[in-house]
Amino acid sequence: MDRCPLCRAVLNGAETCRRCRAELQAAQRAECEGRALADAAMHCLSLGHAAAAARLLRRALVLHAAPQTLALWRILAATSRQAGDVAAGEPQGA
Ligand SMILES: [Zn+2]
Numbered sequence: 001m002d003r004c005p006l007c008r009a010v011l012n013g014a015e016t017c018r019r020c021r022a023e024l025q026a027a028q029r030a031e032c033e034g035r036a037l038a039d040a041a042m043h044c045l046s047l048g049h050a051a052a053a054a055r056l057l058r059r060a061l062v063l064h065a066a067p068q069t070l071a072l073w074r075i076l077a078a079t080s081r082q083a084g085d086v087a088a089g090e091p092q093g094a
Pocket residue numbers: 004005006007008009017018019020021022
């Protein structure tokens with residue numbers, strides 16, 4: 001998280017925004033966990049486990065709907081629909 005989600009101040013790694021004093025530890029933790037789940041999904045995809053990757057991406061998007069994660073989800077959903085092997089659809093909150 002480079003900027004405060006409330007006031008857009010640059011954070012420089014801080015857990016408390018210097019401008020609006022927002023405590024951002026929980027949001028930063030959710031972002032980190034979402035990225036870890038997206039990384040695990042990429043690993044599953046590299047092994048050819050599309051269904052497991054889809055489950056991990058859904059969880060990642062619930063935690064932190066990063067544009068890269070959403071793009072990966074859409075690519076996986078589109079290719080899975082073509083293959084007919086994974087139930088697709090937009091995850092909630094994305
Ligand atoms: Zn702020």
